[in-house]
Amino acid sequence: MASSRGFVICVCVLQLGVAIEGWMNTDMNVGMPLHTVASAAESTINAAQMELQMIDLKLHIDQSLEYLASKFEIMLERVLLETSAFCERELKHDISTWISALLPKPKDGMECEDLRDDIKDILHGQQQVVDQLANVSSSREIKVARLEHQLRAAAHGSEEYEQNPDGRENGSFFVRSVSANNRLYGDGWLVFQQRYDGTVDxxxxxxxxxxxxxxxxxxxxxxxxxxxxLLSSGPHYELLVELEDFQGVTAFEHYNDFLIGDESENYALKHLGRGTGTAGDSLVLHKGMNFSTYDHTANDCPSYYHGAWWFLQCYDAHLNGRYLIGKHSYRGGIIWHTFRGSFESLQATRMMVRPLEKIDHDGKHRIIEV
Known part of the structure; x- marks a missing residue:
């Protein structure tokens, strides 16, 4: 009995020794997996940092390319303008030198007449070249203006339909209805003047x-x-004038009453309500004036400023002037004085009318009398 108990004790001691040895081996090796986890975590952090560095580098490269592209465009435009100006100066100098060399040579009246014709041809050719050089410098602005107008028209939408406001026999005509660029003024505007790229004289x-x-x-x-x-067919009409310069800055002026006379009254600007908006009221000085063209006028304003308008010695506003690009050293172009002064021509204009409306408390529009 005693020997059996001793045997059991020995076996237990041996098993306990094996367990302790296994535990010690486990404790000694526990550092290995911890070291592996730490290494993996450090590698992940390094990879993330490298990815962030790559993103920053790509962003820096993109910004640098964009900056270089803008600088290149500015340099290219400057070179184009300087080249155009240089060619124009050289052309004028060469032609003047040629004319001076030819002038002393004629011997009789016939040769003088021939020489005069040659000079006229030369000057005409010179003017054509100068005009072409001017067109080169302005073609970029005109193309941009045309694209902007097309995008805006596609975004806002428009509708063309037939009108016969006074029921005149064979008196129908098409009008274009659009929404105002300023959402405050809604839609239903009938456009009677529109310019944006100079393609129409x-x-x-x-x-x-x-x-x-x-x-x-x-x-x-x-x-x-x-x-x-249109304006004489019913209730009072309101006028909205939309303007844009060559930097893309827009402005508007709204008038709550607008009426012109008939042809016997030279389509005089008879009624013009109070102006409100961001462009300033440059039209008020023209109230009461007759409409004038170069062949139907009491003054030289239409021919001098190359347009047609309700002139008053001559204008504070003139949206039918010559299509010029931006600022100039002389008065002229498409002008709204209170917006950009009289020496900076505008890129785009739109004049439009609709029956005067008021918004009721329920949000609906109704036509009102003023």
Whole structure:
């Protein structure tokens, strides 16, 4: 009995020794997996830091490329302008030298006449080259203006439909209805003047301004007679003028009353309500003035400023002037004095009318009398 108990004790001691040895081995090796986990974590952190560095590097490269592209565009435009100016100066100098060399040579009247014709041809050719050089420098601005107008028209939407406001026989005509760029003024505006790229010449005679010209999908003047019929067909009409310069800055002026006379009254600007907006009221000085063109006027304003308008010795506003690019050292172009002064031509204009409306408390529009 005693020997059996001793045997059991020995076996237990041996098992306990094996367990202790196993535990010691386990404790001694526990550092190995901890070291492996730490190494893996450090590698993950390094990879994340490297990825962030790559992102920062890519962003820096993109910004550098964008900066270089803008600088290159500015340098290219400057070189183009300087080249155009240099070519124009050299051309004028060469032609003047040529003319001076030719002038002393004629011997009789016939040779003088021939020489005079040659000089006229030379000067005409010179002017054509100068005009072409000017077109090169302005073509970029015009293309940008055209694209901006097309994008804006696509975003806001427009509708063309037939109108016969006074029910005149064979008196129907198409109008273009648009939404105002300023959401405050909503939609339903009928455009009677639109310019944005200079593709349509607005230096026209009385008949053309009376009947209208251009394309409703592009630059156009609806026509004074059509405008008079619209404004005289019912309730009072309001006027909204939208303007944009060549830096993309926009402005507007709203008038709560607008009416012009008929042809016997020279389509005079008879009614013009109070102006409110961001452009300033440059039209008020023209109130009561007759509409004038170069062949239907009492002064030289239309021919001198190359347009047609309700002139008053001559203008504070003139949106039908020659299409020029930006600032100039002389008065002229498409002008709204209180917006950009009289020496900076505008890029885009839009004049439009609709029956005067008021928003009721329920949010609906209704036509009102003033």
């Amino acid at each position: 607005f230096y026209r005679n009385w008949t053309e301004y009376r009947d209208g010209f251009g394309d409703l999908g592009g630059e156009f003047w609806l026509g004074l007679e059509k405008l008079h019929r």
